[in-house]
Amino acid sequence: MKKKRKLVVAVVAALVIGAGVLFALAIKPSIDPVAKPNVALTPTLIAQGARVVALGDCVVCHTAPDGADYAGGLPLKTPFGIIYTTNITPDRATGIGTWSLEAFRRAMRQGVSRDGHLLYPAFPYIHYTKVTDHDIEAAYAFLMTRPAAYAPARTNELPLPLRFRPSLAFWNLLYLREGAQPAASDSPVDRGKYLVEGLGHCSSCHTMMGVIGGEKRREYMQGGVVDQWSAPALDQLAASPHPWVAQQIADYLSTGLAGEHGAAAGPMRPVTENLRRVPREDVEAIAAYLLSLQQPWRAPQSSAALSDLAQRIDRGKQVFAGACAECHDDGSPMRDAMGRPALTMSSAVMSPSPRNFVMTVHKGLAWPAQPDHTVYMPPFADVLTDQQIADLATYVRSTSAQPTPWPDLDKHVAELREKSP
Secondary structure (H helix, E strand, C coil): CHHHHHHHHHHHHHHHHHHHHHHHHCCCCCCCCCCCCCCCHHHHHHHHHHHHHHHHHHHHHCCCCCCCCEEEECCEECCEEEEEECCCCCCCCCCHHHHHCHHHHHHHHCCCCCCCCCCCCCCCHHHHCCHHHHHHHHHHHCCCCCCCCCCCCCCCCHHHHHHCCHHHHHHHHHCCCCCCCCCCCCCHHHHHHHHHHCCCHHHHHHEEECCCCCCCHHCCCCCECCCCEECCCCCCCCCCCCCCHHHHHHHHHHHHEEEHHHECCCCHHHHHHHHHHHHHHHHHHHHHHHHHHCCCCCCCCCCCCCCCCCHHHHHHHHHHHCCCCHHHEEEEHHHHHHHCCCHCCCCHCCCCCCHHHHHHHCCECCCCCCCCCCCCCCCCCCCCCHHHHHHHHHHHHHCCCCCCCCCCCHHHHHHHHCCCC
């Protein structure tokens, strides 16, 4: 009886202690508002902030279609529902105009708003723990000098339990780790690591997520899925059937086009448009670090032999002739005059997954935001049937250096159309 009583007392004590710890993690004090930014907004600091914010892709997530830059409102589709990004302009009513540097730094490193409520980890604060104090101060200075935009936060579309923000303390307990401040180094690899793991938060997309939305650390940079697009494995760049070299990676990041691999599409397109604003040395450092991560090639899943493979290839060749050859065939103006790569060299075609090829056919490549960025492709979702797209994918894949047919292609094509209207 005494043993049972001791056990009950121990369990109750553990629950009380656990609740106390969770309460301490969930309840954060507010930080007093300020009348004006509490740092000297010098031209040098603002210029550095522009570079930091571009490397962090802040405008990509914090700008809605047809909205003011940094005013938020972009819907982020997560497995748990839709989270709308917030206004980070210096508007005092709806933005961060009353935030001090201390409040901004706490949000960046701990995921806590100025008023003390916890931020959803769709905001990658777990990566910004690795950003230096100076770069955070520079980002603050830059954002505080943007035009203020009145843009109230939209209501997130989440199930009821996930609207209770204190529950995020448990997530933080599992995934939030204060990162060591990076040591000063002239090494491009070290600089690249800082940009990739910190400001660029690349693994947020290029690493698969667990059931509660945290990165699977053991699968670091082994690829992920974002808005139905494949975020390719970044540890396979040099080992792939058509390997990347440093200059190609840097070109791709800074222009959205690598002549030997293809054009940026999907969620990566605006990232490359944003990285055009940073010095070439930054994208070269990113390339150097990514190449330091390379692992032996992981062979993709083999597919069962298709009894009608020859017929699929023949039908796909006809679709290609009617819909694609004008731009992508040998001798086409796009190939000869504009230096575009053959589809047989495209990373999307040689990928282990057909996602990016199919999504590019569905969505196309929109007219570029930058005047000198000329990669464009019309969408074909309303032009081609699922069968035609599957046949086209089979044909183009058969002409590449990775000719093995994609497994379950018909299923993938149908699901991607359904999930990305």
